[in-house]
Amino acid sequence: MSLRGKAAIVGAALAGCGEAHGKSAMEITVEAVHGALADAGVSLCDVDAIATCQPLDMLSGLTLAQELGLNPRFTMNNRMGGSSFLSHTLWAAMLLELRLADTVLIAYGSNQRTASGKLMTALGLPTYEAPYRPMFPLSSYALAADRHMTQFGTTREQLADVAVAARAWAQKNPEAFVRDPLTREDVIASRLVSDPLRVRDCCLVTDGGGALVMRRAETAKDHPRPPVYLLGGGEGTTHRDISEMPDLTVTGAAQSGAAAMEMAGVRPSDIDVVELYDAFTINVILFLEDLGFCRKGEGGAFVESGGIAPGGHLPVNTNGGGLSCVHPGMYGIFTLVEAVRQLRGEAGDRQIDGAELALAHGNGGVLSSQVTNILGSEATL
Amino acid sequence: MEKGPGPDAVFAAKLAEGVFEIQKCGSCGTHVFHPRVICPACGSADLEWVTPSGKATVYARTVVRRKPERGGDYNVVLVDLEEGVRMMSRVDGIAHDEIAAGLKVIASIGEGADGQSAVVFRPEGGAG
Known part of the structure; x- marks a missing residue:
């Protein structure tokens, strides 16, 4: 069934x-x-x-x-x-x-x-991480970004381009919380928090x-x-704490995305609009790879110079995402609401013409839980 | 299962005595960290404590940026022990910006955030 x-x-x-x-x-x-x-x-x-x-x-x-x-x-x-x-x-x-x-x-x-x-959470630092004082959850994502840069040559500029694309979408969304112009240079000049991540790599509060x-x-x-x-859904849980993540460059989105797309009977190239849980810029690069929109290690090139911005080759986070629209601590439901609006044709200036098939993807913990939903209009049944 | 303290408490007690040990599965031979009740590779409860070589390689690193009046910058790393397990730690005796994936390090007992014993690392054969 x-x-x-x-x-x-x-x-x-x-x-x-x-x-x-x-x-x-x-x-x-x-x-x-x-x-x-x-x-x-x-x-x-x-x-x-x-x-x-x-x-x-x-x-x-x-x-x-x-x-x-x-x-x-x-x-x-x-x-x-x-x-x-x-x-x-x-x-x-x-x-x-x-x-x-x-x-x-x-x-x-x-x-x-x-x-x-600031982030309100009931979570404390894990027993085997607390002695080293990582920022929660920021340093976990910083470690994943560092590893991705080491292993695949992903650049500081490519991380910045994720934030710039989110801002460009937010400027088309009157409900987005931050709509000022943002350039790659602005992101790279913003305050360093936990290397390589800077303030503008981080979602809103x-x-x-x-x-x-x-x-x-x-x-x-x-x-x-x-x-x-x-049309489809799938989950993947790989760990709870970042020190237990098997490979910091591969998330459970590889599992959740494949399961969701198999159930839906679709491929990444069929998807019209993508809503990803962008708590930090590195998330988007990891998820685009793991969900199959590009090959592993090529996420940086995929987002570079407006690849996921308005007018790019794939519309990602059309509301402005957690980086520029809204992030109250758990962003998952906002990926779904934006996907619904796009598929109903209600998205105003940011509407993707003819959007029939959307992917919404949620992240939980520190890249720990990944859940993918494929949503479609009546035409996709 | 044996009565008495669980693996977390055993690990903490050893560490407080200045001893760093990890677990090894008597059934499949897999090394295990953090300390567990059953082996995550095969499910066996036959886990024994062993002394790791202490040799490790940095897998990823970040530097938490703090103003000097708040204690200054410090590094946080993930290291892969020679035995095949990964742990979070800190590398002492080297500038933060010189720490990168691939750096060979060696374990020692140092001090954690609130003064308790913690496993920390230094560059292998390095100064400091």
Whole structure:
């Protein structure tokens, strides 16, 4: 049995992106839920399964049920870091296909920017890393970038070009948090934090939330907006701590992407628009390679000089990504919301003409969890 | 399984005595670090403590940039031990910018972030 095309996203919304002064993480989450239910034309009492993952609340699935006044048949609280929401969609599709649930709500929210000004996390340093004081999570990604540069000759300029492309997309997105011009030189002149990564290699610290409503494909067209079908999904978990990652140049995206594309029956060259979890510039290079958009070691050349920017050969992170649009600590759900908007043709100045097939990819931990979703319009069924 | 402290506590106790040991699987021969209850290569619980050669090669490195008044810059590395296991550590006795993947280093017991014993490395045959 395949899950291809069996379930669809029928509602999607964002809330509190950028700065949401005076609001709690759960309040932002519920605002996103309210928006997604309205977008789907679904009433709250029809929701019979929920999924969430909040940065500090270990029992956030229970908190969400309580806030919404729901007694769901299933409550999913899977915690894999920022990739969690792309796993929630797969579990949602399974519940729907097995008729264990009829309407699944997936939601997230964080107030980390206005509440603390930095990444809010319940995680401490791992036992065997703490004595050496790596910055969490930045130094883990810095080590991966260093290794990629050593092994493949990836350049400082190529890393910068990922951030420059994200900014160019953000300038087309009125909802993006940072839209000032950004050049390769600006990135390379920004403050060095953990070699080789500089401030402009790092994602934003913002508030924000997002929510999705999923239903079975057979009822997906009973809603106001065009359904976005889940065509494929896959996961890969290679480690928790960076010192345990088998090869710092190969992520679990190689596994998750291959599984997702096999289920969907598509190849990388078929994909119209790509939304990747860009917590740091090196992520995009690693994921483009591991997902098969270019060969291993060639990600730097792929992104160089506008390769993934507007007008480049592959549109990547069309909302501006975590680097320039929004990053409240767990970015995964934003890859899905942007993919939905592109496939519905709602993306305004940044719309990819004729976008029918999208790839959304989430990262969790320190390159630890990788989850890929392939989404398509009705034409791709 | 034996009663008594688990592998994390055994490792920490040895390290506090100035002894750096890793595990080796009695079933498949794989060396194991960090310390575990069962071998991640074959699942056997027959793990014994062995003394590694201390020889290692830097796999990747970063330098955390800190202002001098906050303690200054320091390096963080991943090293591959000769026995085939990887660990996070620090390389002392060399300028941060001279540390790069491929550098041959040797283990010693030094001091970690909060003053506890920690395995650190120095350039093999180098000064310092």
